Amino acid sequence: MKCTLFISFDLIRDGEIEKPLAIATILGFLKNDRQLQDKMSFHHLSINSLKYGGQAQAIDFENNLSGFNLEKFDFIAISAYIWNEYLLNDFIELLRKLGFRGNIILGGYQITYSNQKDLPLQYPDVQIFVSGYAEQSLKDFFSSPVKTAVPQFLNTPVDFSEIPSAYLTNEIFVPSGTPMLRLETKRGCPYRCSFCAHRDLTQNKVFKHSLDKVFNEISFIADRQVKRVNILDPIFNSGKDYLEVMREINRTNLNTTFTLQSRLENIRGIAGKEFLDLCSGDNYHLEFGLQTAVTTEADNINRRNNLQQIDEAFTQLKERNISYEVSLIYGLPGQTIDSFKRSIDFVESIGCKTIKAFPLMLLRGTELYHEKELWNIKEENIGEFAIPVVTSSNSFSRHDWEQMNEIANNLSPHHRQ
Structure with a gap:
C-alpha cells in the first residue's frame, strides 16, 4: 500500500x-x-x-x-x-x-x-x-x-455527480454549535471579468453539485446547529437552482446565517423578487463585488456594470432591510484617486453601511495578467504573504496608490466575516 x-x-x-x-x-x-x-x-x-x-x-x-x-x-x-x-x-x-x-x-x-x-x-x-x-x-x-x-x-x-459531501462522509468533523463552516453548491462563474480566476479559465463552465447533495448538507447543518455558513459560489444568485437551495434553507427553519456572494444585476424580474423575499429574514447576509461604479473602469476589466439595475437593487435591499455589504477594488486600469472616490460616493449614496476595498492583484492566467504592458502596470510584493499587488499604472502613480490605500483602510475591516 x-x-x-x-x-x-x-x-x-x-x-x-x-x-x-x-x-x-x-x-x-x-x-x-x-x-x-x-x-x-x-x-x-x-x-x-x-x-x-x-x-x-x-x-x-x-x-x-x-x-x-x-x-x-x-x-x-x-x-x-x-x-x-x-x-x-x-x-x-x-x-x-x-x-x-x-x-x-x-x-x-x-x-x-x-x-x-x-x-x-x-x-x-x-x-x-x-x-x-x-x-x-x-x-x-x-x-x-x-x-x-x-x-x-x-x-x-x-x-x-460523483463527488461525495465532505461533511456527510465525516471527512470534516463538525461539532454541534460550530461557529462557521463553508458550503459549495457550484464551482465556476458565468461571467468573464478579466481580473478574476473564479471562473473556469479553460472551459468557461459552471459545474453544479446535485440538489440532493446540497439539501442533505443543509439538513446536516441544521442537525449540527452551525451558526454561520459561507457559501463559496462566486455568484450564488446565478443559474437555475439557487432559489431551490434558498427555499430548502428557509423550509428547514435554520437558526443559521448564510453568507451569499451575489450579483446586483441579477436581482430583477420574478426570480429577483423571490430572491429578495427569501432573503427578508435573519438567515442571510449578502456580499456584492461591485469593484467599481465608474463605467470606463468597468469596461477596462470587462465587468460591464449596469448602474441603473444596480441602483434599483440597492433600493429594494434598503426597503427590505436586508443585511449586505459591497466590495470595491483599487488599482484598476484607468483608475484615479478621484474616480476611486466616486465609486465610494456612489455606494454610500444608496445607503450602504459596510463598504470594503481591496488592492488589485494580477492572478496568473487571467486576461488582465497578460495586459500588464497595455496599462503599464507595476506590481510590488507589499501585500500580506508576499502577494504582489498593483501599485502604479498609466493612470495613477505610486503616490496616488498610497492615498487610495489609505482611503480603503479607513473604510472598514478587511477580513471576511
Whole structure:
C-alpha cells in the first residue's frame, strides 16, 4: 500500500474548522473509491499560515512536520496558491532535508493557470502537476501504474455527480454549535471579468453539485446547529437552482446565517423578487463585488456594470432591510484617486453601511495578467504573504496608490466575516 500526504497552507481564523473544504472534498472522493482503498492511504496536514504571518519562511514549518515520518510517504501533494507560492520551492527542499524521497504533486490556482512549459522551470523538484479540479486526475493517477517519466501533467474533467459531501462522509468533523463552516453548491462563474480566476479559465463552465447533495448538507447543518455558513459560489444568485437551495434553507427553519456572494444585476424580474423575499429574514447576509461604479473602469476589466439595475437593487435591499455589504477594488486600469472616490460616493449614496476595498492583484492566467504592458502596470510584493499587488499604472502613480490605500483602510475591516 502506498501512502500520500496532502499539505495545505490555509488561512484559518478563530472559530473556523481547520480542514479546508477543498482538500476534504478531494480526500473524501479518493477514500470513497473502492479501487483505491486497498492501494492507497491518505493523510492530511493543514498549516495555518495566519499563525505565522506573511514573512514566514519554509524552515518555520519544520515543527509542523515533526509528527510525520516523511520517509514512509510515496507522494506529498501540496496546494499552490498566491499566498504560499513564494515559499514553495524552499518548503520542498525542507521536505527533502527531512527525509522525503518520493514524488511531489503540485496543484491549485498557481498551477492550473500557468503555462505548462514554464512549470518545470518554476518548480524544478516537482514531478506531477495537476491542473483544474484535482479529484478525478488524482483518482486516475493513483489507480493506474505510476509512470517513471517526469514531469507529468494531469488534467482530467470531473463528474460532479460523483463527488461525495465532505461533511456527510465525516471527512470534516463538525461539532454541534460550530461557529462557521463553508458550503459549495457550484464551482465556476458565468461571467468573464478579466481580473478574476473564479471562473473556469479553460472551459468557461459552471459545474453544479446535485440538489440532493446540497439539501442533505443543509439538513446536516441544521442537525449540527452551525451558526454561520459561507457559501463559496462566486455568484450564488446565478443559474437555475439557487432559489431551490434558498427555499430548502428557509423550509428547514435554520437558526443559521448564510453568507451569499451575489450579483446586483441579477436581482430583477420574478426570480429577483423571490430572491429578495427569501432573503427578508435573519438567515442571510449578502456580499456584492461591485469593484467599481465608474463605467470606463468597468469596461477596462470587462465587468460591464449596469448602474441603473444596480441602483434599483440597492433600493429594494434598503426597503427590505436586508443585511449586505459591497466590495470595491483599487488599482484598476484607468483608475484615479478621484474616480476611486466616486465609486465610494456612489455606494454610500444608496445607503450602504459596510463598504470594503481591496488592492488589485494580477492572478496568473487571467486576461488582465497578460495586459500588464497595455496599462503599464507595476506590481510590488507589499501585500500580506508576499502577494504582489498593483501599485502604479498609466493612470495613477505610486503616490496616488498610497492615498487610495489609505482611503480603503479607513473604510472598514478587511477580513471576511
